Amino acid sequence: MSDTVTATAAEFDLRARAIYDLGNSTIYASRSDPRFSYCTYVPPHIGSAGSRPMQLVVVMHGTGRAFTEYRDAFAEFAKWNDCIVLCPLFPAGPKGDGNRDGFKQLREGDIHYDEVLLDMVDEVATKFGCDFSKFALFGYSGGGQFVNRFGYLHPERLWALSVGAPGSVTLLDFSQDWWVGVRDFATRFGKPLNLDALKTLPVHMIVGKADIETWEITHKEGGKFFMPGANDAGKNRPERLGSLRKSFEAAGVKVKLDVVDNVPHNGMACVDKVQDFFAATLRTMRSTSAAS
Template identity: 55%
Template sequence: MQELGSGEAIARAQAVYDYGQTAIFASSVDPRLHMVLYVPPTAADGRKLDLLVAVHGTGRTSAIDFRDGFAEFGLYNDCAILCPIFPVNVLGDGARSGYKFLQEGDIRYDQVVLSMVEEMAQKYHQDWSLFAMFGFSGGGHFTHRFAILHPEKLWAASIGAPGSVTLLDPTRDWWVGVRDLEQRFGKAFQPDELAKVPVHMVVGDADLETWEITHKPGGRYYMEGANDAGINRPARLEALAKSFREAGVKVTFDRVPGVSHDRIKVLGHVKSFLSKVLQERRSK
């Protein structure tokens, strides 16, 4: 085999690992946490891109599903896809759900995502000071809580079938409400900023199993009011939509007929929403 010159080898490696469907990268800020991307090859020629951050569910494998599932959307809409990967057992205690609530031990997952976005923006010479976020199931947990805490960073948010929701209730503490948001995260709730974010919510009308989402006394995330938003995912997402709308947020709600807890079957609705927001955003 003919040996490649150093410049040619670097260029080929970048084409294989840094563009299109990328390798898995560790975060420079916290190498315990990882990310995988889809970056349209046109970015190598300096084309400017928007960014979608797509957050996995409890099984984590949806990070790859989302990277690949949004690849065509990204190519034809000039949009990179960044999928964080937050491993199970990251603190050695077997926990699966810490990222859903933004904080776990010494990890602030919201801050890690912001650092990932900044790191990749520098790598690909992009301005991603604003980005969109989508998450399904556990990722839906993360996405709506990230939007509550960092609305000024988002040009859109799509929230898919979270098992539990944080309502914008100033009389209850996190994670059920937002009363102690500033004490907990050092940042006050900004309803005026959240009202500027186009928000999409999506859930299958057959997504009715409750075994994984019913909080019981003694559970890691049990607190008073943990189950008050509704018995199942559609009911809880409806409660979240009502809470957001009462705060002045424009919410597009898709309740998909005949679909259970299936992330792939809702992606078309997410893409339609994001395409519309991108078109409006770019026409200004």
């Protein structure tokens, strides 16, 4: 009788795993801070004989929090490239004030969004028995602001970085303070910016050529993020991303830039080129690993 019960329980666990964890997962609360959640896509063939070790791709939502849509958009890429996709949800107003933008700056009061994300990465790595000491990171719009800044704070944790159409950019500029530049980076974050690691990181930037509306991204005096130089990178997203690219390249960081014709502010219209960049980086990374 006990064997039957044990077998039934094991079968239940396998069936539940197949339904809720493999393919498009359900939504899980973060173990480190249940105010924040995530979903994943996990190729159903994970762990099968002859399959390659999984790599991780993290996709950061923007202000609209379309995290499941981004997960679904990366599912086929993940299946054919042996990757797990992790999409965090940082909801608006976790401190009860309705703030939609706190995550973009990495820190909001005592919330360290970069650390919440890193714990989600470790949680998913443990769940599926993977080594995610490095992962790829893409974000668009508000997510582009997050990944721009996360790339400065944790470049050693990334194997690729793709910055998509941020409304505001933090330039790799040591003559201006955060958030416009990085002069006070070490004081603010308690660690120096690891420029050597950033120089070895494959970096991609992408924006639609028609992404020229400015109503949401022009900083005005008295605004919560206004500071001297807040609008100096350019008047629209293509100009600001161009300034970000120039600041990277001036510091010795190579960047692949895609400006997509006939595309306004639409992240889903840009994911194909992001996936092409990640796939090319994966091929190089895996061939180098195999050769060594």
